[in-house]
Structures are given as structure tokens and as C-alpha cells.
Amino acid sequence: MTPQPLIKIQNIAKVYQTGEIQVRALDNVSFKINRGEFVAIMGPSGSGKSTLMHIIGALDKPTSGQYLLEGKNVEKLNEDELAEIRNQKIGFVFQFYNLLPRTSALKNVMIPMMYGGIAKEDRARKARSYLAMVGLQNRLEHTPGQLSGGQQQRVAIARALSMNPSIILADEPTGNIASKQAIEIMKILDQLNRKGRTIVVITHENEIAECTKRIIFLRDGHLEKDKPNKKRRNLTKIAL
Ligand SMILES: Nc1ncnc2c1ncn2[C@@H]1O[C@H](COP(=O)(O)OP(=O)(O)OP(=O)(O)O)[C@@H](O)[C@H]1O
Ligand SMILES: [Mg+2]
Known part of the structure; x- marks a missing residue:
């Protein structure tokens, strides 16, 4: 028996209607992502x-087509079930970090655990270990304003890891970060992938996509190409 894909997107379309104007943002898109993959969507x-x-993050639903996450039809879930999936199954990383200002790195990482029902006495210990994983063991009490862009994104990655999700979903995670720090972020994602974590990175930069194992190309809402990345960049030699 072939293992069930983590993500199965089947003939998905998304149409936005704004006044008179209809935009077909996605049209007939299909692909699968298995556990342990490291994929760029370009x-x-x-x-x-x-x-x-x-759609992958269960933040929105397609107009037509099907999305199965771990075999579950996301369309059939109610708001509470969707919120639970977003908290437990998906670790989000956004372009603008979305950290709470005036809140320490440690607390930022602990917040999803508060909502996710992790015992109070375990939260700080887990948050420290995730921050150490991204190289920020010496920045626990720093607030976002006291951290560089790359460091803020590392806090966001630690936060994304906090509920031990099935998948890390990152939208332009390096979009606001200078290129040296951007490659460090990709190295962290690469390390997580080497430990078995499934990672999907959305990017418009070749340099970033080339760090992954598979590249899916979209054009005008269509899936144009979907192929293994043969020119994968070796990040193991980059120091953090
Ligand atoms: N909420 C919305 N309402 C109406 N149209 C939308 C909405 N969100 C996106 N669109 C339209 O859908 C199309 C796809 O937008 P999307 O944001 O997915 O593109 P993108 O590939 O992420 O672009 P970028 O690289 O600029 O972030 C665009 O033409 C956009 O104008
Ligand atoms: Mg975008």
C-alpha cells in the first residue's frame, strides 16, 4: 500500500469576485505532497x-476541487475543527513575522501552546528548546524590536514548531531579509527537513527555491511545472 499523502490537492480552482470583476486566482491545480518533502511553490x-x-493552511476554501489533509476533506470541517487543524497540524511562517510586539521571544513561542492545551509547566521548557533549535538560546527575553529581521523570523519558525505540526508552511519567509540572513533561514528549514519535517516554502526568488528538493511553478493560476530540483543548493556548510 502506498502511504497516504500528507497533502492532496485535486482540481482546485479559486475565483475571487470583486464587484463586477472576477479573478480566477487558481485554475485546475492538482498535486500531492508526501511526508518529509521540502517543496518550493514559485x-x-x-x-x-x-x-x-x-488553502493549504486551511485559512480559506477553494471555489471548487478538493483538498485532503492527512486524508481528511478540509471542506467538510466546521470552524472549530479548522481552527484546531491550524493550531495542531500547520506551523505558519509569514513574510512579516507576525510576532507580538513588546512580548519576549520566549512568550511569542509559548502562545500557540497556551491555546493548544500544552501543560503550563511544559511550555517554557519546550519554547526554550525550539528557540535553541533556531540558534536564539541567548535571545529569550528580547522583544521583536530588539531583534534583527532574520532573528525575528527565527522566532517565528520556533513558534511554528511549538505545536509539533505535520507541516511548516512559509509564505515568502525571506521576503524582508537581507540575502545572507535569508540563506540562514533556509539552512534552518533545511535542518528541520533533514530531521523529517515536511516543509512548503512560497517564494518568487530562484535563490530560495533552489534550496529545496522540489519546485512547483504557478503561472496565472495554473500549475505550469512540478519537478524535482536537480540543482539543489548545499546548505550544510553554511554557519549559523
Ligand atoms: N482577497 C482577494 N480578493 C480579490 N482578488 C484577490 C484576492 N486575493 C488575491 N486576489 C487576486 O488573485 C490573484 C492571485 O493573488 P495572490 O495573492 O495569490 O498572488 P501571489 O502569487 O501571492 O502574488 P505576490 O507574489 O505578489 O504575493 C491576483 O490577481 C490577485 O489580484
Ligand atoms: Mg503572495
Whole structure:
């Protein structure tokens, strides 16, 4: 028996209606992602990347087609079930970090655990270990304003890990970060993938996509190409 894919997207379309104007942001998109994959979703501005991320992340539903996450039809879930999936199954990383300002790195990482029912006495210990994983063991009490962009994104990655999700879903995680720090972020994602974590990165930058194992190209809402990345960049030699 072939293992069940983690993500199965089947003939998905997404149509936005704004006044008189209809935009077909995704059209007939299909692919599967298995556990342990490291995938980039690429495409020019407006090609549908964020729309697709919102669907994969159960933040939005397609207009037609099917999305199965671990074999579950996401369309059939109610708001509470969707919220639970977003908290337990998916670790989100956003372009603008979305950290709470004036709140320490440690607390930012602990917040999803508060909502996710992790025992109070375990939260700080787990948060410390995730922050150590991204190299921030010496920045626990720093607030976002006291951290560089790359460091803030590392806090966001630690937060994404906090509920031990099936998948890390990152939308332009390096979009606001200088290129040296961007490669460090990719190295962290690469390390997590080497430990078995499934990672999906949305990007419009070749440099970033080349760090992954598989690249899916979108154009005008269509899946243009989906192929293994043969020119994978070796990140193991980059120091953090
Ligand atoms: N909420 C919305 N309402 C109406 N149209 C939308 C909405 N969100 C996106 N669109 C349209 O859908 C298309 C795809 O947008 P999307 O944000 O998915 O692109 P993207 O590939 O993420 O682009 P970028 O690289 O600029 O972030 C665009 O033409 C956009 O104008
Ligand atoms: Mg986008």
C-alpha cells in the first residue's frame, strides 16, 4: 500500500469576485505532497501563490476541487475543527513575522501552546528548546524590536514548531531579509527537513527555491511545472 499523502490537492480552482470583476486566482491545480518533502511553490506576482498557501493552511476554501489533509476533506470541517487543524497540524511562517510586539521571544513561542492545551509547566521548557533549535538560546527575553529581521523570523519558525505540526508552511519567509540572513533561514528549514519535517516554502526568488528538493511553478493560476530540483543548493556548510 502506498502511504497516504500528507497533502492532496485535486482540481482546485479559486475565483475571487470583486464587484463586477472576477479573478480566477487558481485554475485546475492538482498535486500531492508526501511526508518529509521540502517543496518550493514559485511563480511571479499575482500567479496565485498566497491564495494556494491560504488553502493549504486551511485559512480559506477553494471555489471548487478538493483538498485532503492527512486524508481528511478540509471542506467538510466546521470552524472549530479548522481552527484546531491550524493550531495542531500547520506551523505558519509569514513574510512579516507576525510576532507580538513588546512580548519576549520566549512568550511569542509559548502562545500557540497556551491555546493548544500544552501543560503550563511544559511550555517554557519546550519554547526554550525550539528557540535553541533556531540558534536564539541567548535571545529569550528580547522583544521583536530588539531583534534583527532574520532573528525575528527565527522566532517565528520556533513558534511554528511549538505545536509539533505535520507541516511548516512559509509564505515568502525571506521576503524582508537581507540575502545572507535569508540563506540562514533556509539552512534552518533545511535542518528541520533533514530531521523529517515536511516543509512548503512560497517564494518568487530562484535563490530560495533552489534550496529545496522540489519546485512547483504557478503561472496565472495554473500549475505550469512540478519537478524535482536537480540543482539543489548545499546548505550544510553554511554557519549559523
Ligand atoms: N482577497 C482577494 N480578493 C480579490 N482578488 C484577490 C484576492 N486575493 C488575491 N486576489 C487576486 O488573485 C490573484 C492571485 O493573488 P495572490 O495573492 O495569490 O498572488 P501571489 O502569487 O501571492 O502574488 P505576490 O507574489 O505578489 O504575493 C491576483 O490577481 C490577485 O489580484
Ligand atoms: Mg503572495
